Amino acid sequence: MALTHLYQQINQSEWVDIPTGWLQGRTIFGGLVAGMLMQKAVASIADDSKRLLSVSITFVGPVQLAKAKLTAEILRQGKSVTTVEVRLWQDDAVQSILLASFGTQRESSIQVNQECTAPDYPSVEQLKIAQHHPLAPECFKQMQMIWAEGQYPCTGAKSPDFGGWFRFDPAQHENRPMHDADLMVAFDMWPPGVLPMYKTMAPASSLNWHLTCVHPLQAELQDWLKYKVFTDYAGDGYATESAYLWDANNRLIAISRQTVTVFA
Template sequence: MSLTALYQQIEDSDCIDIPEGWLQGRTIYGGLVAAMLMHKAVSAVNDATKRLLSVSVTFAGPVQLDQVKLTAEILREGKSVTTVEVRLWQQGAVQSILLASFGALRASSILVHQERPAPDYPPVESLKIAQHHPLAPECFKQMQMAWAEGQYPCTGAPRPDFGGWFRFDPNLHENREMNVADLMAAFDMWPPGVLPMYQTMAPASSLTWHLTYVHPLQNQLQDWFKYKVFTDYAGDGYSTEYAHLWDAAGRLIAISRQTVTVFA
């Protein structure tokens, strides 16, 4: 099932069949869960004059490859901002919650452009596309990723963090206009920033994820993007990190902050 077909299913029914090919270990990749929640939120708001401002996702429990139910509630609909909550249910329990704010553009005398510039990475054509490791999560096959700095996961690196280019694999995803649900599915594909420090293969998973949407997407699904992550702190089985995503033209698209559970 394509992402387009999945989104259509979300619009047509509250009960959704999760497509195959998105496993992250024994559970569903969090980025796909967030994409489903986001598309439900956009459909619930149903207002083209309001664009995504920010979104927070809590992954309360593991989502299995089985049917899920999505419910949405508009918490407040103001003149400028609409706030919506979406819940993903499986087997009678809430497994993930999204809280998002959508806002209309407003006149303001305040204008600040201090966003972090895109890193000067070598052209993606000169880099090696990462090959899917047999022990890596199945969902990694959905993307093409090329490391431009830092080390690969589970290589015993002395320091965390990395960056590079990535896009949806053109062999698996048709080219079309990219939307904010696609952004959620793509942005979370990079592993946590501490994974290069792992000595051996071991899991890590997002616990909470907050994303600020900066410049609206003007991209196709198969376009390349740049990514860079920075780990603030890691200890006692958790880490906190932030990441930036730019398009190939150097426009800052979104800023992410995550709390990650670390099993190493």
């Protein structure tokens, strides 16, 4: 099922069929779950004048390859900002929760430009697209990913973190303008920053995820985007990390912070 068809289901009904091809182990890839929640939020607000400002997601429990129910509640609709909560349900239990704020631009005398500068990676043509490892999660087949710095996951690196280029695989996804839901799906595809330090294959999963949007998204689904992750701290089975996403013109699109559960 194409993402467009999935989004159409979400726009038209509370109940949706989660598509195949998105497994991350035995459960559904968290980025797809986040994208579904975001699509429900956008459909509920139905106001093109308000763009996504920030979103927080808590992954309460594992989402299975089965029907899911999405419910939305607009918590407040102000003159500038609208805040909405979306929940994903399976087996009569909440499995994921999204809280997002959308807003219109407002006049302000305050202007600060201290954005994290995009790394100067070699061009896509100078690098090699990562091949899908047989033991890697199924969902990675949805994207093309290029490591430009740092090591691959599970290679016993002495330090964490990496960065590179990525996009939706043109063989899997038709080209069209990227939407907020697509941003959530794509941004979460990169594994946690500590995974290069793993010496053997072992799980890691997002516990919660906060995203702040900076510049409006002006990319198409098959455009290359740039990514870099920084691990602030890891210990006692958890990691805290920040990540940054730029478009091909080095415009900072979004900043991410995650708490990750570590099983190694």
